[in-house]
Amino acid sequence: IDIAYIRLKIYLKIELNGEDELLLKNALEVVKNVPFIDEKGAKSPSACYAAQSRESEFC
Structure with a gap:
């Protein structure tokens, strides 16, 4: 909600x-x-997740 508030x-x-x-x-x-x-x-850390469209270069 906080992020949505800032984005708004x-x-x-x-x-x-x-x-x-x-x-x-x-x-x-x-x-x-x-x-x-x-x-x-x-x-796993949230920065390291399996994306189907691209690979994360951080993990």
Whole structure:
């Protein structure tokens, strides 16, 4: 919801204040730390997931 709120403000061309930037930073940190769980139940870092259209160059 926090990321959607920030995206809406950017779309509506509403200037982001310091609180908005902190909210976005915290939301992105939470997303970054959430593990990805594949169909078999195996966990991996969210940055390392199997994309069918391209391979991740980070993993």
